Amino acid sequence: MKLATLKDGTRDGRLAVVSRDLTRYADASFLAPTLQGALDDWRRIAPHLEALAESLEHGSVPAERFHEHDALSPLPRAFQWADGSAYVNHVELVRKARNAEMPASFWTDPLMYQGGSDAFLAPRDPIVMADEAWGIDMEGEVAVIVDDVAMGASLDEARAAIRLVMLVNDVSLRGLIPAELGKGFGFFQSKPSSAFSPVAVTPDELGAAWDGGKVSLPLWVDLNGKPFGRADAGTDMTFDFPTLIAHAAKTRPLSAGAIIGSGTVSNKLDDGPGKPVEAGGVGYSCIAEIRMIETIETGAPKTPFMRFGDTVRIEMKDEAGHSIFGAIEQTVEEYQP
Amino acid sequence: MKLATLKDGTRDGRLAVVSRDLTRYADASFLAPTLQGALDDWRRIAPHLEALAESLEHGSVPAERFHEHDALSPLPRAFQWADGSAYVNHVELVRKARNAEMPASFWTDPLMYQGGSDAFLAPRDPIVMADEAWGIDMEGEVAVIVDDVAMGASLDEARAAIRLVMLVNDVSLRGLIPAELGKGFGFFQSKPSSAFSPVAVTPDELGAAWDGGKVSLPLWVDLNGKPFGRADAGTDMTFDFPTLIAHAAKTRPLSAGAIIGSGTVSNKLDDGPGKPVEAGGVGYSCIAEIRMIETIETGAPKTPFMRFGDTVRIEMKDEAGHSIFGAIEQTVEEYQP
Numbered sequence: 001m002k003l004a005t006l007k008d009g010t011r012d013g014r015l016a017v018v019s020r021d022l023t024r025y026a027d028a029s030f031l032a033p034t035l036q037g038a039l040d041d042w043r044r045i046a047p048h049l050e051a052l053a054e055s056l057e058h059g060s061v062p063a064e065r066f067h068e069h070d071a072l073s074p075l076p077r078a079f080q081w082a083d084g085s086a087y088v089n090h091v092e093l094v095r096k097a098r099n100a101e102m103p104a105s106f107w108t109d110p111l112m113y114q115g116g117s118d119a120f121l122a123p124r125d126p127i128v129m130a131d132e133a134w135g136i137d138m139e140g141e142v143a144v145i146v147d148d149v150a151m152g153a154s155l156d157e158a159r160a161a162i163r164l165v166m167l168v169n170d171v172s173l174r175g176l177i178p179a180e181l182g183k184g185f186g187f188f189q190s191k192p193s194s195a196f197s198p199v200a201v202t203p204d205e206l207g208a209a210w211d212g213g214k215v216s217l218p219l220w221v222d223l224n225g226k227p228f229g230r231a232d233a234g235t236d237m238t239f240d241f242p243t244l245i246a247h248a249a250k251t252r253p254l255s256a257g258a259i260i261g262s263g264t265v266s267n268k269l270d271d272g273p274g275k276p277v278e279a280g281g282v283g284y285s286c287i288a289e290i291r292m293i294e295t296i297e298t299g300a301p302k303t304p305f306m307r308f309g310d311t312v313r314i315e316m317k318d319e320a321g322h323s324i325f326g327a328i329e330q331t332v333e334e335y336q337p
Numbered sequence: 338m339k340l341a342t343l344k345d346g347t348r349d350g351r352l353a354v355v356s357r358d359l360t361r362y363a364d365a366s367f368l369a370p371t372l373q374g375a376l377d378d379w380r381r382i383a384p385h386l387e388a389l390a391e392s393l394e395h396g397s398v399p400a401e402r403f404h405e406h407d408a409l410s411p412l413p414r415a416f417q418w419a420d421g422s423a424y425v426n427h428v429e430l431v432r433k434a435r436n437a438e439m440p441a442s443f444w445t446d447p448l449m450y451q452g453g454s455d456a457f458l459a460p461r462d463p464i465v466m467a468d469e470a471w472g473i474d475m476e477g478e479v480a481v482i483v484d485d486v487a488m489g490a491s492l493d494e495a496r497a498a499i500r501l502v503m504l505v506n507d508v509s510l511r512g513l514i515p516a517e518l519g520k521g522f523g524f525f526q527s528k529p530s531s532a533f534s535p536v537a538v539t540p541d542e543l544g545a546a547w548d549g550g551k552v553s554l555p556l557w558v559d560l561n562g563k564p565f566g567r568a569d570a571g572t573d574m575t576f577d578f579p580t581l582i583a584h585a586a587k588t589r590p591l592s593a594g595a596i597i598g599s600g601t602v603s604n605k606l607d608d609g610p611g612k613p614v615e616a617g618g619v620g621y622s623c624i625a626e627i628r629m630i631e632t633i634e635t636g637a638p639k640t641p642f643m644r645f646g647d648t649v650r651i652e653m654k655d656e657a658g659h660s661i662f663g664a665i666e667q668t669v670e671e672y673q674p
Contacts, residue, residue: 011377011592040348077416077592079455082525106520113522114451118416118592129588130489152467152674173588183443185450186523188419192589251466251510252529255348255414255455337489 001053002199003028003164004326005035005072007122012036013072017053018199022326024063026056035074035200039257042147042163068326073120073196074166075145080258081117081194083141083170084110084244086237090266090289093273097292110239110247113187115170117259121195123326126333127171127306129192135174136306136332140221140285140314142214142233143168143261144241145200149254158245159212161254165205167197167219168261169314169328174288174305196259197314198326205324213240215316217324219265221285222313223306229283231267231274233316264289285314306332338390339536340365340501341663342372342409344459349373350409354390355536359663361400363393372411372537376594379484379500405663410457410533411503412482417595418454418531420478420507421447421581423574427603427626430610434629447576447584450524452507454596458532460663463670464508464643466529472512473643473669477558477622477651478505479551479570480598481578482537486591495582496549498591502542504534504556505598506651506665511625511642533596534651535663542661550577552653554661556602558622559650560643566620568604568611570653601626622651643669 004025005013012034016025031048032038038045055061085091088106095102121127129136145164150157176190203210209217216234220227239247244260265285267274273293275281284290291301306312315327341362342350349371353362368385369375375382392398422428425443432439458464466473482501487494513527540547546554553571557564576584581597602622604611610630612618621627628638643649652664 079414079416080453082453085522103520109520111520111522112525114453114525114528116417116419116451116589117454118595119590128488134588150674151465151672176588181521181523183440183446183448184518184523185422185448186518186521188449188451188585189588191451248525251471251513251526252453253456258455335488337487 001050002201002205003035003049003074004066004199005074005076006070007072011076013076017049017056018066019056019063020205022066022068022199022323024056025066026052026061026063028052036257039145039147039163042256068198069124071198071326072122074164074200075196075257075259076120078117078120078257078259079255081115081261082112082248082258083115083261083263084112084239085263086110086239086244087263087266088238089236089268090264093289093292097295107238110244112244112247113191115191115194119193121193121330123195123198123328124330125195126331128333128335130335132307134176137172137174137287138221138306138312138314139170139172139264140219140229141168141170141262141264142219143196143259146245146254146256146258146260148256149245149249149258151249151251151253153246153249155242155246158249159242161245162203162241164200165203165215166200167314167316167325167328169195169312169330170261171195172286195328195330197328201324209234209318213242217316217318218282219285220315220317221283224311227277227283229285230277231265231282231285233262233265235267237262308332308334338387339538339542340372340386340411341403341536342411342413343407344409348413350413354386354393355403356393356400357542359403359405359536359660361393362403363389363398363400365389373594376482376484376500379593405535406461408535408663409459411501411537412594412596413457415454415457415594415596416592418452418598419449419585419595420452420598420600421449421576422600423447423576423581424600424603425575426573426605427601430626430629434632444575447581449581449584450528452528452531456530458530458667460532460535460665462532462667464667465670465672467672469644470512471510474509474511474624475558475643475649475651476507476509476601477556477566478507478599478601479556480505480533480596483582483591483593483595483597485593486582486586486595488586488588488590490583490586492579492583495586496579498582499540499578501537502540502552503537504651504653504662504665506532506649506667507598508532509623532665532667534665538661546571546655550579554653554655555619556622557652557654558620561648564614564620566622567614568602568619568622570599570602572604574599645669645671
């Protein structure tokens with residue numbers, strides 16, 4: 001089934017079940033007022049949501065037109081947002097661009113940062129920033145929402161806890177990252193509010209593209225209306241979601257509704273860095289990556305970060321070409337206090 | 338007023354107003370079911386809570402006996418937990434112990450890490466860990482809960498957004514920190530679930546000890562029943578709460594219920610490191626600090642981190658000697674899956 005959170009003036013929105021083709025929805029707030037509410041009691045509520053989704057497909061319940069711009073992020077605020085960096089290729093490129101060696105342990109021990117989760121953007125909200133010089137970048141990613149996960153969970157337990165899958169734009173401020181990471185405490189100001197796809201789906205909606213650990217489909221990232229990335233989220237994902245979840249739960253439990261992200265989707269090409277879409281490659285899911293490749297190849301980056309007015313669109317399509325999660329589509333705007 | 342969240346079998350507990358002397362409470366769930374609910378609509382709900390607190394003091398509402406062990410953390414789970422490191426003295430000592438220079442900018446640009454907030458411990462919960470070798474440590478801190486804070490908020494706006502004050506035990510796994518910070522993405526596994534004081538109070542409860550930015554009272558930290566720390570939370574706090582809040586809100590808004598921590602309370606002595614309580618000093622709010630001083634003085638740490646069975650108690654008393662927030666009291670236990 002596909003779930004969305006509709007704008008209704010409240011902080012957590014209203015839960016809805018959305019049709020497979022994303023054209024219609026049925027109000028689900030009589031089953032659970034919010035998605036967090038459903039996740040808090042998933043075992044009891046999910047079967048009722050599944051039944052409603054089934055009825056919606058059959059046209060046997062009242063339905064309304066679903067508009068993606070009426071959706072908040074599936075969890076407009078969450079209690080946990082932990083973002084991995086599972087495409088180690090991406091990390092290796094970052095290091096290479098600044099002539100730094102990547103430790104061998106990065107291939108076996110996942111990188112993960114603790115994100116802020118109190119104010120996610122809606123999927124069509126602008127990215128409002130005070131300063132272009134902060135180096136505004138998108139990061140196209142896949143994320144899962146889990147049920148309760150016990151401390152020290154095994155990979156099997158982690159896999160069994162995955163409830164929903166969605167897309168993320170993990171907005172990053174590249175200009176603030178070096179100084180902030182240099183302080184040693186990780187990201188804070190350099191990782192402002194993220195946005196998630198209009199719809200979160202149960203893994204069964206992904207069919208054969210879901211193997212229990214990753215989504216083997218291209219992530220469509222368009223920058224200013226032009227194809228920028230088509231990297232496959234199932235390729236070069238060194239750490240799958242169960243591995244990331246177990247990593248997050250090593251020293252503490254995770255609570256129902258925790259979001260675990262994949263990190264920027266990134267594919268190698270012939271064991272080297274990828275090529276732009278227009279050059280026949282699968283491109284990139286963030287601007288930083290093409291800038292790193294430009295730096296490696298020519299000594300300096302060429303592609304600018306996002307400027308006021310620039311737009312990014314992030315989407316994933318099934319094999320028939322239909323959008324699975326709806327599209328994140330955001331324009332960068334100047335902050336006016 | 339003083340607010341607590343009582344255990345009732347639900348994830349978010351039940352809101353209660355607690356008497357000034359912490360002996361009685363009145364159920365407040367008819368005003369807002371949970372503390373997060375009250376914070377979501379503070380302007381409307383706070384006056385009713387204040388009136389109830391007033392009636393409780395006068396004995397004009399039904400009251401029950403308040404037991405601190407019946408309380409969850411005031412926010413059992415939160416949407417935002419951002420912990421500063423405002424006592425720069427502490428940071429300087431950490432660096433000195435490993436012969437690292439502290440950048441001068443650390444005196445002007447706050448250190449802050451993004452904490453996980455989906456599974457806080459109750460104030461009397463054990464600290465359950467799988468391995469003593471992880472270097473289990475407490476960190477005694479003060480924290481505030483804020484209302485909505487706009488992106489780019491001024492210091493005055495940040496100050497005006499402070500709603501509640503409480504104490505924290507920011508549990509840290511010292512053995513995991515060096516390798517984790519070495520990966521560059523900040524804390525994750527090395528900062529497991531924190532616990533907060535049984536009661537959160539409005540700043541007016543602190544009287545003259547609250548100057549709008551910090552709490553000028555000693556933080557009582559006892560280790561295995563013996564005085565370990567009596568550092569004054571108002572002394573050597575380089576960055577006050579408004580500064581920490583504004584730092585957190587530089588590139589994104591904060592949502593009502595966001596928790597901002599002070600970092601480990603730490604006092605200098607004659608511009609050098611402090612002395613143990615038993616030697617006439619104010620001691621320390623974490624074990625790492627005395628170990629750093631031991632390392633600086635003798636070349637090696639002497640005091641061990643917490644072992645299974647060890648207990649920490651964190652409390653703050655007003656000038657008459659009465660507990661303001663109730664006590665965090667936690668025993669370290671071995672994790673049994």
